[in-house]
Amino acid sequence: MDATHDVTNQVPPLEGYNAFSTNPWLVAAAGGLPVAAAAKALGEYVGSAEAQLAARDANRNAPELSTHDRSGHRLDFVAYHPSYHALMERAMGAGVHSAAWTTPRDGFTSRAVLFYLWNVLEQGTACPVTMTFAGVQVLRQAPGLARAWEPKVLANSYDARPLPHTVKSGVTLGMAMTEKQGGSDLRTVQTRADVAAGGEYRLTGHKWFCSAPMSDAFFTLARLPEGVTCFFVPRSLPDGTRNPFFIQRLKDKCGNRSNASSEIEYRDTQAWIVGEPGRGIATLIEMAHLTRFDIVVGTAGMMRSALAEAVHHARHREAFGKKLADHALMGNVLADLTLEAQAATLLAFRLARAFDASGAGSDAAGGRERAVQRILTPVAKYWHCKRLPVMAVEAMEVLGGNGYVEESPLSRLYREAPLNGIWEGSGNVICLDVLRSLAKSAEGLGALLEDMAAPGDARLARHAQAIRDGLARSEGAEMAARRWVEMLALGIQAALMARHASPAASEAFIATRIGGDGGRQFGTLPPSTPTDRILE
Numbered sequence: 058m059d060a061t062h063d064v065t066n067q068v069p070p071l072e073g074y075n076a077f078s079t080n081p082w083l084v085a086a087a088g089g090l091p092v093a094a095a096a097k098a099l100g101e102y103v104g105s106a107e108a109q110l111a112a113r114d115a116n117r118n119a120p121e122l123s124t125h126d127r128s129g130h131r132l133d134f135v136a137y138h139p140s141y142h143a144l145m146e147r148a149m150g151a152g153v154h155s156a157a158w159t160t161p162r163d164g165f166t167s168r169a170v171l172f173y174l175w176n177v178l179e180q181g182t183a184c185p186v187t188m189t190f191a192g193v194q195v196l197r198q199a200p201g202l203a204r205a206w207e208p209k210v211l212a213n214s215y216d217a218r219p220l221p222h223t224v225k226s227g228v229t230l231g232m233a234m235t236e237k238q239g240g241s242d243l244r245t246v247q248t249r250a251d252v253a254a255g256g257e258y259r260l261t262g263h264k265w266f267c268s269a270p271m272s273d274a275f276f277t278l279a280r281l282p283e284g285v286t287c288f289f290v291p292r293s294l295p296d297g298t299r300n301p302f303f304i305q306r307l308k309d310k311c312g313n314r315s316n317a318s319s320e321i322e323y324r325d326t327q328a329w330i331v332g333e334p335g336r337g338i339a340t341l342i343e344m345a346h347l348t349r350f351d352i353v354v355g356t357a358g359m360m361r362s363a364l365a366e367a368v369h370h371a372r373h374r375e376a377f378g379k380k381l382a383d384h385a386l387m388g389n390v391l392a393d394l395t396l397e398a399q400a401a402t403l404l405a406f407r408l409a410r411a412f413d414a415s416g417a418g419s420d421a422a423g424g425r426e427r428a429v430q431r432i433l434t435p436v437a438k439y440w441h442c443k444r445l446p447v448m449a450v451e452a453m454e455v456l457g458g459n460g461y462v463e464e465s466p467l468s469r470l471y472r473e474a475p476l477n478g479i480w481e482g483s484g485n486v487i488c489l490d491v492l493r494s495l496a497k498s499a500e501g502l503g504a505l506l507e508d509m510a511a512p513g514d515a516r517l518a519r520h521a522q523a524i525r526d527g528l529a530r531s532e533g534a535e536m537a538a539r540r541w542v543e544m545l546a547l548g549i550q551a552a553l554m555a556r557h558a559s560p561a562a563s564e565a566f567i568a569t570r571i572g573g574d575g576g577r578q579f580g581t582l583p584p585s586t587p588t589d590r591i592l593e
C-alpha cells in the first residue's frame with residue numbers, strides 16, 4: 058500500500074548515552090572519589106536502551122498479589138515482572154543500597170552518586186533500595202540482629218526467593234509504620250505487641266501502607282505498655298517457616314507502579330524489639346532521616362532526567378523553521394530548568410558531604426556539619442519535592458503532545474513526581490520538623506546563614522539577614538514555616554551556585570530566585586540572560 062506520509066521531524070529516543078559522563082555536575086560531585094569508575098559503569102547502563110525498556114516494562118506490568126495458592130493456603134506472594142527483578146539485580150549489584158556503609162571514606166557522597174543515577178532511570182525500585190540502605194542504621198540498634206543480618210544486607214546481591222535470610226545471597230529491608238488512622242501522627246499506632254516465650258514478641262494489628270512487601274524483613278511500630286516501640290519482623294522465621302504476614306491487597310497507585318505498595322495485617326506475627334520500649338518513633342525517625350536524605354538526592358536525579366529529555370527533544374525537533382532550542386523563549390525555559398536541576402544537584406551533594414563529615418568525629422568541623430545535616434535534610438527534602446512536580450510538568454510541555462503519551466518517559470516521571478513530597482513526611486510535617494530542629498539548636502541554621510553570606514553577594518547577605526530576623530520573631534512561626542524553609546533552601550542553593558556554577562548560571566539563579574528579577578514560572582529569566590551559555 059502507498060505510504061500516506063513521510064515521517065519527519067520526530068525525535069529519536071534519548072538512549073545509548075552515559076548518564077554519568079554526560080553530567081558534569083555529577084562528575085564534579087564524584088571528583089577524586091573511587092566511586093567514579095562504578096558510576097561510569099552504572100551511567101552506561103542507565104543511559105542504555107536496555108535499561109529504558111526495563112524501566113518502562115516494570116511500570117507497565119505492575120506487580121500482582123497472590124493471597125492464596127490453588128488449594129486455599131495462604132501465600133501472600135507478590136509476583137513482579139522480570140524487568141523489575143532485572144533492575145533490582147542491577148541496582149543491588151552496583152551497591153546502590155550499600156555503598157554508604159561499605160566505602161571506607163566519603164561513603165554517603167559515593168553512594169549518593171549512584172542513587173542519583175538510579176533515579177535518572179527508575180523510581181519504583183529506588184524504594185526498596187533506599188529502605189535497605191536506611192535500615193542499616195536501625196538494625197545496628199539491635200546488635201544481635203545486626204550480626205545475623207547485616208552481612209546479607211550489605212552483600213551486593215539481589216535474591217528474590219522467599220526464603221530465610223540464612224540461605225539467601227542478599228536481602229532487602231522495608232518499613233511499615235503508617236496505619237489507617239494516622240501516618241504523620243504515629244503516636245496513634247494501634248498495633249499491639251505481646252511478650253511471647255523466648256523473649257520475642259507477637260504482633261496483632263495492621264499497616265495501611267507497606268511498600269515492597271516481598272522484602273525479607275521490616276521495621277515496624279507496635280504498642281507496648283511503655284508506648285509505641287520499634288520491632289523487627291522477618292518474613293521467614295529461623296525454623297524456615299513463613300512468619301504470619303498477611304498481604305490484604307496492593308494499592309492501585311497514581312505512579313510508582315513497578316513497586317508494590319500493600320496493606321498488611323499481623324496476626325500472631327513474631328517480632329524482635331529494636332531500641333528501647335516506648336522509643337519506637339524516635340528509633341524509626343533515624344531511618345526516616347536517611348530516607349529523606351535519599352529523597353533529596355533522588356529528586357535531583359529525577360530533575361536531571363526531566364531536563365535531559367527536554368533538552369534532547371528541543372535540540373532535535375524543529376518548529377517555525379528552526380530547532381525548538383534555538384527559539385529565544387524556549388531557550389529561556391530550558392536555561393531556567395537547567396538552573397533548577399543544577400541547584401538541586403549542588404544542594405544534594407552539599408548535604409551528602411555534610412553526612413560524611415558528621416561521621417568524621419567530634420571535632421569542630423564534624424559538629425558543625427552534623428548540625429547542618431540535621432536541618433538541611435528536611436529543608437532540602439521539602440524544597441526539592443515542591444520543585445520536582447512543577448519541573449516535570451514544564452519538561453513535559455517542552456515535548457509537546459509527545460510528552461503526554463505513555464511512550465514518553467516524561468509521563469511516568471510526571472506521575473512519579475508528587476510521591477516524594479508525600480511519603481517520609483509530607484510538606485507541612487517536614488516544615489514543622491525544621492522548626493522543631495531549630496528550637497533544639499541554632500547551630501545548623503547559623504552555619505547555613507554563614508555559608509549564605511560567604512560569597513559576598515549583597516543580595517545573598519540581605520536574604521540571610523531577612524531569614525535571621527524573621528526566625529527571631531516567634532509569633533506566627535508555625536504559619537510562616539513554609540516561607541522560611543523555602544527561603545532557606547533558596548538561599549543555600551544560591552550560595553552553592555555562586556561558588557560552583559558558571560558566572561552566567563550563578564547570576565541568573567540569584568537574580569531570579571533571590572533578587573526578585575524573575576516570574577513565578579520557568580522561562581522567566583531576565584531578557585539579558587545568556588541562555589546558550591547556561592545550556593552548554
Ligand SMILES: Cc1cc2nc3c(=O)[nH]c(=O)nc-3n(C[C@H](O)[C@H](O)[C@H](O)COP(=O)(O)OP(=O)(O)OC[C@H]3O[C@@H](n4cnc5c(N)ncnc54)[C@H](O)[C@@H]3O)c2cc1C
Pocket residue numbers: 231232233234235238239240241242266267268269310313318476479480481482483484485486487489
Ligand atoms: C505510594 C506510597 C507508599 C507508601 N509506603 C509506605 C511504607 O512502605 N511504609 C509506611 O509506613 N508508610 C508508607 N506510606 C505512607 C506515607 O508515609 C504516609 O501516607 C505519609 O506519611 C502521610 O501520612 P497519612 O497518609 O496518614 O496522611 P496524614 O498524616 O493524614 O496527613 C495528611 C496531610 O496533613 C498534613 N499534616 C499532618 N499533620 C499536620 C500538622 N500538624 N499541621 C499541618 N499539616 C499537617 C500532612 O503534611 C499531609 O499533607 C506510603 C505512602 C504512599 C503514597
